[in-house]
Amino acid sequence: MPQPPQTRWTAALRLPLTEQKGQGLGLVSLSAWALSPGRASHVLPKSPSYGKLKMEVGGGSSSDRGGVSGVLKYFRQRKGSPEKEELHRCRVLYNRLVQWRFVNARALANMTKVKVVAERKLFTVWLRITMLRNSILEKRMQAQRLQHEIKLHETINPQISLLKEWAKLETKNSEAVGRVTRKLSAISIRLPLVQEAKGDELAVYNAMKAAVGVMENIEIVATKFLPQVEMICFLMTELIVMEKQHKECMRELEKWISVVASLENSHKTSFQNHYCARWTWAWKR
Structure with a gap:
């Protein structure tokens, strides 16, 4: 009974490629196709014995045997020299090395x-952070400047009125x-020094x-009574404020x-009207 083509091709591919003397198993030689980068391993699995394969293929016709032998001749490799195999292996390894280098x-x-x-992203982030820091520093400087200006105005504004008053007092x-x-x-120029009149230098010095x-005492007394004058001025301002409030209260009163x-x-008018209406109602009754 003839076998199907798939069985014949499978049996043909399972035949050993090289045989050793006295043994039924064969080993695969390292050819260019076996050493290519796409192959997983260089050694094929063990093939079944040649006698078994003969028994499997024996049932076929002579034409089938001739086809199988042709396929075997096509796939059978010629055993090359070890130098060529080593050279080919080195080339394959070099190609793999080049591929890995490329990868x-x-x-x-x-x-x-x-x-x-x-x-670049870190640099842009750093630039933005520096810009934000600079803007924050500028805002802080502006805020501090405004605070200092406010403090200066708060310090100077109460003194402006006093300075204006001091200008008037200074002229006086x-x-x-x-x-x-x-x-x-x-007085010193108009001293009567005529007719051999003499002035007592010591007396003039003592008088001066x-x-x-006296002038220094005037300054001391002025500085001494200055707090009292300020207190009196404060009381006067409070008195003026109280007087204004009193006037407002009187107006409201x-x-x-x-x-x-x-x-x-x-x-009164409503009471009178009510009384008159009640009296008229009682009179009518």
Whole structure:
């Protein structure tokens, strides 16, 4: 009974490619096809014995045997020299090395690109952070400047009125000092030194010293009574405020008095009308 073609091809591929003397098993030689990078291993699995294969194939016709032998001749390899096999193996290994180098180079290039992108992102983030820090510092400086300006205005504004008053007092003080100096100079110049008149230098010195002492005492007394004057000024301002409040209260009281008077008049008129209406109603009954 003839076998199907698939069985014949399978049996043909299971035949050993090389046979050793005295043994039924064969080993595969390392050919170019076996050493190619796509192959997983260089050694094929053990094939069944040649006698079994003869028994499997024996049932076929002579034409089938001729076809199988042709396929075997086509796939059968010629055994090459060991130098060529080693050279081919070295070439295959070199090709694999080149492939791995190419893969590593491509991976390195990709990693370099990723690194460059990450560095650019980090640089942009750093720039934004520095810009934010600079803007925050500028805002803080502006806030501090505004705080200092507010403190300066709070410190100077209460003193402006005093400075304006001091300008008026300074003119009066300078006028008084100038008047005193003019009088002293006039008195010292108009001394009667005619007709062999002589002035006592010691007495003049003592008088001038006493005048200077009096002027210094005036300053001391002024500085001594300055807090009291300020207290009196404060009390006067409070008194003025209280007087204004008193006037406002009096005005409000007058307003309410007028309202109460109008209400009283309306109450009287309503009472009179009610009394008249009741009296007329009682008279009619």
